[in-house]
Amino acid sequence: MNTEIEEKLDSQKYLEMDLLRFTTAGSVDDGKSTLIGRLLYDSKAIFEDQMDAIEEVSNRKGKGYVDLSLLTDGLRAEREQGITIDVAYRYFATPKRKFIISDTPGHIQYTRNMVTGASTANLAIILVDARKGVIEQTCRHSFIASLLQIKHVVVCINKMDLVDFKQEVFDKIQQDYKDFASKLSIPDIRFIPISALLGDNVVDRSENMSWYEGSTLLHTLENVNISSDQNFVDARFPVQYVIRPQSDEFHDFRGYAGRVEGGVFKPGDEVIALPSGFNAKIKTIETIDGQLDEAFPPMSVTITLDREIDISRGDMLVKPNNQPQNSQDVELMICWLNEKKLVPNGKYVIRHTTKEARCIVKEVRYKMNINTLHRVEDDTTIGLNDIGRILIRTTAPLFYDSYTKNRFTGSVILIDEFTNETVGAGMII
Amino acid sequence: MASYNLTHLKQLEAEAIFIMREVAAQFEKPVLLFSGGKDSIVMVRLAQKAFAPAKIPFPLMHIDTGHNFVEALEFRDDMVKKIGANLIVRYVQDSIDQGRAQDEKGPNPSRNGLQTITLLDALEEFKFDAAFGGGRRDEEKARAKERFFSHRDEFGQWDPKNQRPELWNLFNGRKNPGEHFRVFPLSNWTEMDVWQYIASEKMEIPNLYFTHKREVVVRDGALLAKSDFITLLNGEKYEERIVRFRTVGDMTCTGAVESTADNLDDIIQEVASARQTERGTRADDKRSEAAMEDRKKQGYF
Numbered sequence: 001m002n003t004e005i006e007e008k009l010d011s012q013k014y015l016e017m018d019l020l021r022f023t024t025a026g027s028v029d030d031g032k033s034t035l036i037g038r039l040l041y042d043s044k045a046i047f048e049d050q051m052d053a054i055e056e057v058s059n060r061k062g063k064g065y066v067d068l069s070l071l072t073d074g075l076r077a078e079r080e081q082g083i084t085i086d087v088a089y090r091y092f093a094t095p096k097r098k099f100i101i102s103d104t105p106g107h108i109q110y111t112r113n114m115v116t117g118a119s120t121a122n123l124a125i126i127l128v129d130a131r132k133g134v135i136e137q138t139c140r141h142s143f144i145a146s147l148l149q150i151k152h153v154v155v156c157i158n159k160m161d162l163v164d165f166k167q168e169v170f171d172k173i174q175q176d177y178k179d180f181a182s183k184l185s186i187p188d189i190r191f192i193p194i195s196a197l198l199g200d201n202v203v204d205r206s207e208n209m210s211w212y213e214g215s216t217l218l219h220t221l222e223n224v225n226i227s228s229d230q231n232f233v234d235a236r237f238p239v240q241y242v243i244r245p246q247s248d249e250f251h252d253f254r255g256y257a258g259r260v261e262g263g264v265f266k267p268g269d270e271v272i273a274l275p276s277g278f279n280a281k282i283k284t285i286e287t288i289d290g291q292l293d294e295a296f297p298p299m300s301v302t303i304t305l306d307r308e309i310d311i312s313r314g315d316m317l318v319k320p321n322n323q324p325q326n327s328q329d330v331e332l333m334i335c336w337l338n339e340k341k342l343v344p345n346g347k348y349v350i351r352h353t354t355k356e357a358r359c360i361v362k363e364v365r366y367k368m369n370i371n372t373l374h375r376v377e378d379d380t381t382i383g384l385n386d387i388g389r390i391l392i393r394t395t396a397p398l399f400y401d402s403y404t405k406n407r408f409t410g411s412v413i414l415i416d417e418f419t420n421e422t423v424g425a426g427m428i429i
Numbered sequence: 430m431a432s433y434n435l436t437h438l439k440q441l442e443a444e445a446i447f448i449m450r451e452v453a454a455q456f457e458k459p460v461l462l463f464s465g466g467k468d469s470i471v472m473v474r475l476a477q478k479a480f481a482p483a484k485i486p487f488p489l490m491h492i493d494t495g496h497n498f499v500e501a502l503e504f505r506d507d508m509v510k511k512i513g514a515n516l517i518v519r520y521v522q523d524s525i526d527q528g529r530a531q532d533e534k535g536p537n538p539s540r541n542g543l544q545t546i547t548l549l550d551a552l553e554e555f556k557f558d559a560a561f562g563g564g565r566r567d568e569e570k571a572r573a574k575e576r577f578f579s580h581r582d583e584f585g586q587w588d589p590k591n592q593r594p595e596l597w598n599l600f601n602g603r604k605n606p607g608e609h610f611r612v613f614p615l616s617n618w619t620e621m622d623v624w625q626y627i628a629s630e631k632m633e634i635p636n637l638y639f640t641h642k643r644e645v646v647v648r649d650g651a652l653l654a655k656s657d658f659i660t661l662l663n664g665e666k667y668e669e670r671i672v673r674f675r676t677v678g679d680m681t682c683t684g685a686v687e688s689t690a691d692n693l694d695d696i697i698q699e700v701a702s703a704r705q706t707e708r709g710t711r712a713d714d715k716r717s718e719a720a721m722e723d724r725k726k727q728g729y730f
Contacts, residue, residue, distance in 0.1 A: 016436055017436060017437050018434060018435075018436060018437055018440075019436075019437035019440050019441075086574045086589070086590075086592065087574070088573045088574055089566045089573055089574075089616070089617070090573065091566070091567045091617070091619045093619070093621065097437070098437040098619075098622070100617055112594060113594075115594075115596070116594045116595065116596055119596040119597045120596075120597065227433070227434050230433070232433055240447070240450045240451065240454060241450045241453055241454045243480060243481075243482075243483050244483065245482050245483035245484070246483075247482075247483075247484075249482070250482045250483070253482060253483075255482075257450050257479070257480075258450075259443065259447045259598065261598075264433070286481070286482070287478065287481070288477060288478045288481035288482075289478075296433040297433075298435065298440060298443050298444070299435065299439075299443050300442075300443040300444075300446035300447050300450070300479070302481070313454050337594050349603065351599050351601065352599075353598075354451075354454070407597060408597060408598055411596065411597045411599065412599070413596060413597075413599045413601065415601055415603060420601070420603040420604055420605065421593055421601075422593045422594050422595075422596075422601045425594070425596045
């Protein structure tokens with residue numbers, strides 16, 4: 001076959017590719033950087049000049065191998081200290097899919113960073129060292145994946161080369177993990193025995209583990225079905241911005257711009273605006289390229305209504321027969337992101353969909369021990385990287401769904417009123 | 430159930446539009462930094478989409494180093510006229526004349542670093558509190574850690590070790606007086622995505638991106654275009670080559686690549702088989718391993 005033709009990228013196919021966002025969790029020694037480096041390298045997402053640069057640095061530092069972690073550790077301080085400080089985003093594509101990796105550090109500030117990376121991920125890769133099996137950290141990472149409602153988890157049992165590619169090792173770890181994960185809510189868990197260093201079962205099938213009949217990691221990432229992960233049932237449209245051209249041509253145009261965060265909207269649909277409670281029908285769904293027959297998540301569109309009602313940023317369009325919860329008292333699982341501890345009875349700015357309000361922390365119910373999944377009720381200080389359950393009261397009612405029902409209408413951030421920093425990430429119960 | 434799938438380009442587009450609207454809603458005086466390069470052309474297209482049928486509710490601003498390709502400037506002016514946008518231009522040369530900046534010495538002095546001074550002055554002059562940039566995380570490793578909403582202190586500086594976490598669709602643009610944000614709606618795009626988008630939207634781009642004959646000098650492996658800003662060194666001479674540009678920046682530091690690609694499909698094929706990053710043609714990044722991080726900390730784009 002003519003390889004030139006074979007290699008020629010089918011541009012039409014590229015336009016039909018979908019997108020998978022995944023996060024990777026593992027500790028310093030689990031081989032996470034090596035795994036990412038291999039995915040990037042084998043999918044040709046690493047370029048010659050990048051490879052040359054890290055080869056040169058690896059040699060200069062006297063390493064006997066090309067240190068692929070230098071690719072992901074982008075900041076000077078990270079390279080100097082040999083650690084990853086912050087979530088790094090990496091990109092690669094195969095003819096089937098485009099991938100966004102949020103690569104989160106395994107050790108310091110692990111919770112804060114993993115929660116951040118997980119908040120937008122469809123899938124999590126959890127690395128387990130075949131020699132060590134399921135350890136505390138595996139549980140921690142899995143709990144966070146479950147809490148953040150990542151629907152697909154791929155447990156990569158790495159360094160199989162160091163346990164002679166033995167099936168018993170793989171089977172034991174798989175069973176241990178399943179026993180533990182029964183306490184979590186992750187609907188789709190897969191296990192793959194790999195060697196990131198040698199490449200076994202990463203992109204190419206392993207010749208050393210003929211007993212493994214499942215897919216390689218890349219094949220799994222390319223084929224996992226994520227189309228039903230979004231909520232297409234409960235119609236939610238938080239209004240982001242009101243478009244009023246005030247030009248002669250569009251004198252009376254009044255459009256509500258936003259992103260569909262749930263369900264499907266069509267022209268003619270009866271909608272209700274919250275908090276006002278006024279009804280209207282959708283007249284058109286506008287884009288610059290023409291009107292649409294329907295809008296669904298995560299599209300950014302502009303909706304016009306058949307009558308003028310008072311709607312502004314922070315309001316929400318929903319269907320009259322399917323409304324979100326509406327309350328000023330909200331229970332949250334909170335992950336604390338800041339060195340300044342959560343202040344009981346403290347006041348914070350809260351951001352939920354496109355709405356901003358203020359809130360007071362009424363009560364800390366408990367703190368989670370995220371290694372054992374036990375609730376700690378006698379120590380309720382919530383500091384950096386802690387996860388706990390709290391009750392807040394907001395200055396204005398929120399229109400929300402539980403986080404398990406909808407990630408985007410069920411999540412909030414808390415902001416320090418004085419430093420303006422984002423200090424807490426909350427998932428509504 | 431019907432299939433509700435969005436292609437990756439449509440998802441990236443929706444994300445960028447969301448970010449732009451968020452900025453228009455959260456900030457008082459945003460501005461879009463525009464260079465005439467492909468990324469900023471895509472940005473303008475997305476801004477049109479975000480606010481249609483209204484006009485883009487913020488001005489465009491170009492920080493002119495004086496070392497631009499003529500073609501890029503012509504394209505810029507044409508485009509601005511066509512879409513009826515408001516363009517502000519501020520010149521590095523003015524900063525130099527005012528004694529606020531000083532040209533580098535050497536055979537290809539770069540004004541790349543000097544742009545920061547002019548940019549920060551211009552942000553302050555107009556009291557802009559958010560500046561859109563076309564930066565992408567795939568361009569360079571310091572950019573890989575950049576947020577969509579990137580906070581800058583009153584000196585315009587970036588503190589990469591103390592960035593605000595960004596979760597879900599919730600972007601925190603709160604700030605104190607005098608501080609501002611840089612906002613990067615194309616954060617999740619790759620070079621390939623940008624080209625595919627330009628092709629699928631049938632957008633116009635400057636001719637520099639397509640193949641043409643040009644006199645160039647080969648220096649440190651890069652093909653630099655003939656211009657008044659470059660001094661030939663001993664033994665160097667200009668020669669005619671068939672080239673195009675993968676990025677369009679300053680003439681002194683943007684290298685051409687030899688190519689016969691005269692349409693978008695060919696360019697896309699070239700990008701797909703390229704073994705060098707696009708910034709591999711940029712001399713400004715080759716200065717040190719942390720060149721980009723250092724410039725960004727001081728307030729670079």
